[in-house]
Amino acid sequence: MALALAGLVARSAPQAASEMTLPTMTLEDQIDGRHVAFYYSADSNAEAAQLSRSYERRLTIGSGDTLMKVLVDAGAGARDAYNAIEAMSALFKPRYLKPGHEIVVTLRAGAGDGAADTLVGFKLIESVERDVVVSRDGEGFTASTVDHPLTLDVAAANGVIENSLFLAGETAGVPAAVLADLIQVYSFDVDFQRDIRSGDGFSVMYERYLDESGAVVRTGNVLRASMTLSGKEHELYRFANADGQVDYYDVEGKSMRRTLMRTPINGARLSSGFGNRLHPILGFTKLHTGTDFAAPRGTPIYAAGSGTVEYAGTNGGYGTYVRIRHNGTYKTAYAHMSGIAKGVRVGTRVQQGQTIGYVGTTGRSTGPHLHYEVIRNGGFINSRTMHLPSGEQLKGANLESFMAMRETADAQYAMLTEPDSGSPSSELALANRSAPLPQGRSGIPGRPGAAAWIAALGSQ
Numbered sequence: 019m020a021l022a023l024a025g026l027v028a029r030s031a032p033q034a035a036s037e038m039t040l041p042t043m044t045l046e047d048q049i050d051g052r053h054v055a056f057y058y059s060a061d062s063n064a065e066a067a068q069l070s071r072s073y074e075r076r077l078t079i080g081s082g083d084t085l086m087k088v089l090v091d092a093g094a095g096a097r098d099a100y101n102a103i104e105a106m107s108a109l110f111k112p113r114y115l116k117p118g119h120e121i122v123v124t125l126r127a128g129a130g131d132g133a134a135d136t137l138v139g140f141k142l143i144e145s146v147e148r149d150v151v152v153s154r155d156g157e158g159f160t161a162s163t164v165d166h167p168l169t170l171d172v173a174a175a176n177g178v179i180e181n182s183l184f185l186a187g188e189t190a191g192v193p194a195a196v197l198a199d200l201i202q203v204y205s206f207d208v209d210f211q212r213d214i215r216s217g218d219g220f221s222v223m224y225e226r227y228l229d230e231s232g233a234v235v236r237t238g239n240v241l242r243a244s245m246t247l248s249g250k251e252h253e254l255y256r257f258a259n260a261d262g263q264v265d266y267y268d269v270e271g272k273s274m275r276r277t278l279m280r281t282p283i284n285g286a287r288l289s290s291g292f293g294n295r296l297h298p299i300l301g302f303t304k305l306h307t308g309t310d311f312a313a314p315r316g317t318p319i320y321a322a323g324s325g326t327v328e329y330a331g332t333n334g335g336y337g338t339y340v341r342i343r344h345n346g347t348y349k350t351a352y353a354h355m356s357g358i359a360k361g362v363r364v365g366t367r368v369q370q371g372q373t374i375g376y377v378g379t380t381g382r383s384t385g386p387h388l389h390y391e392v393i394r395n396g397g398f399i400n401s402r403t404m405h406l407p408s409g410e411q412l413k414g415a416n417l418e419s420f421m422a423m424r425e426t427a428d429a430q431y432a433m434l435t436e437p438d439s440g441s442p443s444s445e446l447a448l449a450n451r452s453a454p455l456p457q458g459r460s461g462i463p464g465r466p467g468a469a470a471w472i473a474a475l476g477s478q
């Protein structure tokens with residue numbers, strides 16, 4: 019393969035340095051299923067001519083690849099490849115190389131027919147934030163890192179739901195990870211199977227990280243969101259209290275957190291409710307002790323509340339099963355899993371919303387689904403109708419700083435989504451606009467300030 023490339027170089031440019039300057043050439047091709055880019059440039063002096071025989075190959079690590087194999091396949095000599103990897107190991111352990119990692123290998127084409135190419139170095143794109151660069155240094159190699167700091171900014175989007183929140187969010191350009199967070203923070207109050215109707219709306223303001231080229235490489239927290247359900251708006255805000263505990267609160271500073279989630283899974287369809295039913299396998303009427311959610315095998319299952327795992331393993335007809343003890347009153351159980359999440363075992367402390375396992379069809383089950391049980395004081399209760407204690411209400415200084423934060427967040431959201439003169443004002447154009455955080459708290463006409471809010475709350 020390397021020889022074929024070297025041949026291509028020879029055909030594309032003169033063999034010797036010439037007086038004239040030749041343009042840089044870039045060739046891209048698909049070789050052995052890998053994307054390969056390589057360039058050739060020639061200049062007017064001998065040193066440049068030497069350099070000009072360098073070419074780059076950008077490769078993606080496949081499953082089962084070792085760095086040694088990739089470098090040698092790319093055309094490096096085995097000894098050079100070994101030394102280069104040795105140099106890299108101080109900054110990046112080869113065992114952390116994963117399929118999907120990209121590597122840019124620089125080689126110098128052999129001078130004559132059949133002459134081997136020489137490894138000049140390579141760049142491993144470790145993450146969006148860091149490259150590991152290995153360069154030739156005489157006979158050996160040295161390694162260094164290049165950091166690419168990410169910029170945090172805030173984006174906002176909104177839309178009207180026609181079919182599902184996911185589709186509406188996608189149309190508005192909201193990243194899937196943000197939508198998943200949005201669903202999770204609302205999951206205590208909104209039943210995404212029953213409560214959403216066509217024409218309902220949503221909005222979200224969230225953090226995102228941009229690389230040097232301005233591309234979004236990662237998303238952060240949802241800062242503010244709203245769901246308009248049957249005309250009623252439900253807003254929520256992310257807020258850290260004086261103790262540094264982060265939670266989502268409604269407009270009045272009441273925590274959205276509930277003891278248990280009704281639906282500890284995303285995008286699932288309720289397939290069988292709680293109560294007496296004819297058992298599909300046993301063939302006689304039996305109390306269905308939980309709620310079934312049909313979902314594809316492998317769909318993550320969340321801990322419905324924070325607690326301690328008291329069972330994790332095979333449990334008869336339940337198949338692969340996890341049970342969590344939340345407090346002295348409540349436990350939840352999850353059955354028919356295809357597998358239990360890494361690190362989840364008896365005694366593990368889990369957080370609400372943490373993935374504890376994956377949908378499967380183990381045990382007495384007719385197809386992939388989650389069987390979810392809520393146990394109160396030892397008895398099974400219906401998760402759809404259970405009464406859940408509501409969250410904590412912020413008070414005093416915490417409430418005051420929450421209200422100030424809320425005002426800032428509202429102003430920022432308005433700035434990000436309100437059309438300004440000269441720009442298109444369509445719903446789509448509004449999505450994903452970004453702007454820096456507002457300085458201080460600017461009042462918005464028509465909205466009460468924080469002090470007025472607190473006074474109003476106090477007088478109720």
Ligand SMILES: [Zn+2]
Pocket residue numbers: 290306308309310388389390
């Ligand atoms: Zn069931």
